[in-house]
Amino acid sequence: xxxxxxxxxxxxxxxxxxxxxxxxxxxxxxxxxxxxxxxxxxxxxxxxxxxxxxxxxxxxxxxxxxxxxxxxxxxxxxxxxxxxxxxxxxxxxxxxxxxxxxxxxxxxxxxxxxxxxxxxxxxxxxxxxxxxxxxxxxxxxxxxxxxxxxxxxxxxxxxxxxxxxxxxxxxxxxxxxxxxxxxxxxxxxxxxxxxxxxxxxxxxxxxxxxxxxxxxxxxxxxxxxxxxxxxxxxxxxxxxxxx
Amino acid sequence: xxxxxxxxxxxxxxxxxxxxxxxxxxxxxxxxxxxxxxxxxxxxxxxxxxxxxxxxxxxxxxxxxxxxxxxxxxxxxxxxxxxxxxxxxxxxxxxxxxxxxxxxxxxxxxxxxxxxxxxxxxxxxxxxxxxxxxxxxxxxxxxxxxxxxxxxxxxxxxxxxxxxxxxxxxxxxxxxxxxxxxxxxxxxxxxxxxxxxxxxxxxxxxx
Numbered sequence: 001x002x003x004x005x006x007x008x009x010x011x012x013x014x015x016x017x018x019x020x021x022x023x024x025x026x027x028x029x030x031x032x033x034x035x036x037x038x039x040x041x042x043x044x045x046x047x048x049x050x051x052x053x054x055x056x057x058x059x060x061x062x063x064x065x066x067x068x069x070x071x072x073x074x075x076x077x078x079x080x081x082x083x084x085x086x087x088x089x090x091x092x093x094x095x096x097x098x099x100x101x102x103x104x105x106x107x108x109x110x111x112x113x114x115x116x117x118x119x120x121x122x123x124x125x126x127x128x129x130x131x132x133x134x135x136x137x138x139x140x141x142x143x144x145x146x147x148x149x150x151x152x153x154x155x156x157x158x159x160x161x162x163x164x165x166x167x168x169x170x171x172x173x174x175x176x177x178x179x180x181x182x183x184x185x186x187x188x189x190x191x192x193x194x195x196x197x198x199x200x201x202x203x204x205x206x207x208x209x210x211x212x213x214x215x216x217x218x219x220x221x222x223x224x225x226x227x228x229x230x231x232x233x234x235x236x237x238x239x240x241x242x243x
Numbered sequence: 244x245x246x247x248x249x250x251x252x253x254x255x256x257x258x259x260x261x262x263x264x265x266x267x268x269x270x271x272x273x274x275x276x277x278x279x280x281x282x283x284x285x286x287x288x289x290x291x292x293x294x295x296x297x298x299x300x301x302x303x304x305x306x307x308x309x310x311x312x313x314x315x316x317x318x319x320x321x322x323x324x325x326x327x328x329x330x331x332x333x334x335x336x337x338x339x340x341x342x343x344x345x346x347x348x349x350x351x352x353x354x355x356x357x358x359x360x361x362x363x364x365x366x367x368x369x370x371x372x373x374x375x376x377x378x379x380x381x382x383x384x385x386x387x388x389x390x391x392x393x394x395x396x397x398x399x400x401x402x403x404x405x406x407x408x409x410x411x412x413x414x415x416x417x418x419x420x421x422x423x424x425x426x427x428x429x430x431x432x433x434x435x436x437x438x439x440x441x442x443x444x445x446x447x448x449x450x
Contacts, residue, residue, distance in 0.1 A: 021324075048331075052253065052324040059261025064254060084334075085327060089254045 001050070001057040004172050006212055006220065007153040010129040011036035014061055015214060018169060019053050026050070028166065029078050030216050032157050034150070035062050036127035041069040041096075043148055043157050044079045044216050051082040055089065069094050069127070070113065071134075073159035073216070074142035075101040084109025096125070096134065100144025118146055135204070137161065139197035154211035161201070162229055163187050164218025174219045177228040183218065185236070192238040202234050252373070253326035255443045259380075259436055260319035266432045267312045273425040274305035280401075280418045287411045293404040294415060297397055301422055304394045308429065311387045315380060315436075322376040322443075329369040336362050370450055377444045384437055391433065394426045 001021070007013035017030040031054060032043040040062050046054050058067065067090050072080040075098075083105065086093070091112035097105055099117035106115070124133040133149040141160050148157040164183035174180045192198060213221040213229060221229050250258075277298045284294040339359050346352050398419060405415035 052257065052320065052327050055254065055257040056260045056320050056323060059257050060264040064250070064258060085253070085330070088251050088330075 001053045002172070003057050003060065006214065007150075007155060009153065011127065011153075012061070013150070013153055013155055013212075015172060015220065016054065016057050017172065019050050020168070021053050022050050027078055027217060028168065030172075030214065030218075030220075032148075032214055033058060033061070033067075034127060034130050034132065035066070036130045038066055039068045039127040040066050041071055041125075041127060041130075041132065041148075042067055043071045044073055044159070045070055045082055045086060047078045047081045048085065051085045054082070055085075064089065067093060069096065069125070071095070071146075071148060072097040072101075072105060073137070073147065073157075074098060074145045075104045076142065079216070080105060081108050083113070087111055087113050096123075098142075098144030098146060101142075120144075122146060135208075137201055139192075139194040140201055141191045141193060149208055149210075151209065154209050155214060156205065156208060156210050156212070156226075157214045157216075159216050160187075160191060161233070162213055162215035162218070162221060163191075164215070166218050170219065172220055174221050174225045177225050177232075180219065181232065187217075188233065188236055189238055189240040195238055198233065198236075198238055202230055206230060251326070251330065252443060252446050253323045253330060255439060255446070256319050256323035256326060259439050259443070260316050260323065262432060262436055262439070263312050263316040263319065266429055266436075267309060267316070269425050269428050269432070270305050270308040270312060273422060273429075274302060274309070276418050276421045276425065277301035277305060280415065280422075283411050283414055283418070287408055290407065290409045291404075291411050291415065293407065294401065297401045297404060300397050301394060301401075304390050304397075307390055308387060311383055311390075315383045315387070318376055318380055318383070322373055322380075325369050325372050325376070329366055329373070332362055332366050332369065336366065370447065373447050377440065377447055380440055381444070384433060384440065388430075388433055388437075391426055391430050395423075395430070398422045398426055 001016050001019040004015045005012055006015050012035040014033045014035060015030055017028060019028065022028065026047065026049055029046050031046050034041045042058065070086060070093055072095060087110055094114045094116050096116045096118055099119060102115055102117050118134050120136060120138065122134045122136045124131060130150060131152065134146045135149050137145045137147045137159060145159060147159050164180060165187055166183060210226050211223060213226045280294060280298040281302065284291040284298055336359060339355050343352050343355050346355065401419045401422065405412055405419050408415050
């Protein structure tokens with residue numbers, strides 16, 4: 001699995017993805033980790049099928065005892081079906097995930113890890129230096145959904161918002177926004193159910209200072225591409241399956 | 244740092260792969276240092292002639308270390324994947340057992356037993372595979388240990404050659420320091436990795 005450092009200050013942000021070893025027909029996912037000395041937060045750690053690659057990749061960057069926190073933006077299997085295995089690997093860790101999904105996520109296996117139920121309005125947490133905000137993103141696409149914003153690194157981990165269906169081995173960053181649109185269009189039209197939720201999220205996110213917008217599938221948006229995405233998403237009609 | 248044996252084998256193996264990644268970085272830096280030394284030894288002509296075969300040896304050794312470390316890394320990852328598969332198969336087996344305890348109909352119990360048989364075979368095969376990986380890893384570690392041992396002797400010789408290099412002495416001493424540091428840190432990593440592997444082998448043996 002490829003790993004890319006996207007921020008290197010007092011702490012690090014690392015993106016993982018483009019897993020060459022993953023079984024066919026499984027959607028490629030991006031995982032993110034904030035490494036902050038003795039504490040690390042692993043975001044949307046992925047499905048059970050990519051667990052081994054993910055664990056080995058993560059341990060290239062930090063020690064297992066330093067992975068203290070996990071985050072699941074929502075309940076989907078590609079987000080957190082590996083939980084039962086992480087539960088054995090990191091018995092003292094805490095999982096931060098929407099309160100709405102606690103009873104559902106526990107079906108993936110949770111005996112040791114502590115579940116920190118995120119309230120609808122969100123929360124913030126501090127590792128050692130890194131202050132991270134769990135930003136509500138309900139109905140984008142899941143009915144209980146959060147993103148992670150880091151004001152210091154100016155990174156928004158945006159879950160399925162900004163996701164694209166890519167060919168294997170694609171670059172980690174959006175280089176030509178217009179060229180990227182066809183890879184995102186269907187995904188957002190079909191997976192995002194609510195125009196109201198979308199506009200509310202855009203309104204809140206526009207107030208944040210963002211250099212990188214890092215989705216769970218596809219490529220990371222950098223600089224101007226972040227605003228281009230917000231403008232494009234704003235005019236896109238979503239929830240199209242019922243029309 | 245020793246590993247806690249309370250950790251499952253798939254974590255120990257992934258930890259091993261993570262450590263080797265760091266070792267690869269050191270071997271790469273060793274390769275760069277020996278290339279620099281090669282350039283100096285060519286520029287220095289007669290005075291630095293004795294350094295040339297040393298740099299060639301170090302360069303080959305670094306290449307070998309990178310190649311063996313990559314093999315170890317890939318094998319450790321395969322081990323971790325196999326251990327995860329075993330864990331999942333075991334979990335299915337336990338679930339079948341629990342289901343059987345709740346079924347009253349003998350015929351249905353026999354049906355579930357039929358599901359358990361191939362699963363048990365699969366678990367056995369996965370364990371054998373893990374034993375094989377452990378043996379292979381042990382051999383690769385022995386190979387890399389021998390190379391590093393030789394490299395450390397050669398690095399000591401390089402100091403003698405550096406002291407005869409006139410104007411190039413300072414540069415070559417600094418490169419010799421660098422090579423010594425790299426070979427020492429690789430030797431230290433190998434020691435830890437070997438300990439981790441022993442623990443892993445013991446754990447597999449106990450299953």
